[in-house]
Amino acid sequence: MVDVIPSVIVRRGRVEELDRLEEVYREAYRGLEEYADTTTFRIRNYLNWLYSGEPEGFFVAEVAGQVVGFVSIHAQWWDKRLGETGEIHEICVHPRWKGKGVGRRLIETAIAYARRRGRRYVSLWVGERNWHARRWYRSLGFEECGVQFGEWVRMIKPIEEAHDQ
Structure with missing residues (x-):
């Protein structure tokens, strides 16, 4: 059973929070360092790239005033098979908060953001x-689409259209 934390707040991230997100990033990639930047310099450059590429698509999850995760999506990314797509570049949740619904809330927020910008896929x-x-x-609901680049596997998800209530 998933222990869902009802007090998770997902909001737009702020540039002044990027240094604090370094710890979330490091902890989220513990044991998976082959896929991560590992030096402070590279992590901070990467976080700055994520944020500056589309600040309105950079969201953080907060519990009791503490940032416990983040997601970065660029809604005008070009994919040669899909056209414009909402590209989720990164999602990180601190391990203490995994399995509690934080990641799901971040992904749902990213998908809603892409939908509002008219994207049909993430x-x-x-x-x-x-x-x-x-x-x-x-x-x-993501599917592996048979595309691989080095050690990276491509996954896509169609975005369902929002229906008026």
């Missing part, structure tokens, strides 16, 4: 040996 790359993440993405 897409991402996941490490080929990151079996846990691959299963999790499949449980959220």
Whole structure:
């Protein structure tokens, strides 16, 4: 059973929070360093790239005032098979908060963001040996589309249109 934390707040991230997100990133990639930047310099450059590429697509999850995860999506990414797509470049949740619904809330927020910008798909790359993440993405409706780039596997998810209530 998933222990869902009802007090998770997902909001737009702020540039002044990027340094604090370094710890979330490091902890989320513990044991998966083959897929991660590992030096402070590279991590901070990467976080800055994620944020500056589309600040309005950078969201953080907060519990009791503490940032416990983040997601970065660029809604005008070009994929030669899909056209414009919402590209999820990164999602990280601190291990203490995994399995509590934080990641799901972040993904749902990213998908809603892409939908509002008229995208029909969200897409991402996941490490080929990151079996846990691959299963999790499949449980959220992502499918592996048969494209691989080095150790990265491509996954896509059609976005359902929002229906008026």
